[in-house]
Amino acid sequence: ALNRGNLGFTTQIGAGVTAAVYTVGSAQTAYIKSVLLHNLSTSGTQNVKVHVVQNSGGSAGTASSTTQVARIGISTNDTFFFEPAYPITLSATGDSLQVYNEGIVANSINVLVLGDKEV
Secondary structure: OEEEEEOOOOEEEOOOOEEEEEEOOOOOOEEEEEEEEEEOOOOOOEEEEEEEEOOEOOEOOOOOOOOEEEEEEEOOOOEEEEOOOOOEEEOOOOOEEEEEEOOOOOOOEEEEEEEEEEO
16 A cells, blocks of 8 residues: 655755655655755755665665765745656665755755655
8 A cells, every 4th residue: 555645744954964854664665756845045045966875784875976866956945846757766675865955054955755655
């Protein structure tokens, strides 16, 4: 059975921080359909990088240039919807979707992951 909707709650990511916004639990598969990225800054564009990261021995791996799938510039106090043509499938325990906020010091972004997961 599929559980449809958001795959957790909003994650706030500070400037210079990489955060796992979704990590696959034990014996689950997730289908990420979209990622909402909101720039909380009132003073400038925030750049973010989206990474699809394979697990490392069953735990979340590390984001790197080889796992990056997008770099997005989000205007001041704006929202961007990252929607791949096909869902991103994460199927092994510890596989994750991670977001890096390149932003200016003290400017955060909010991230919400939408999709389905098998339960």
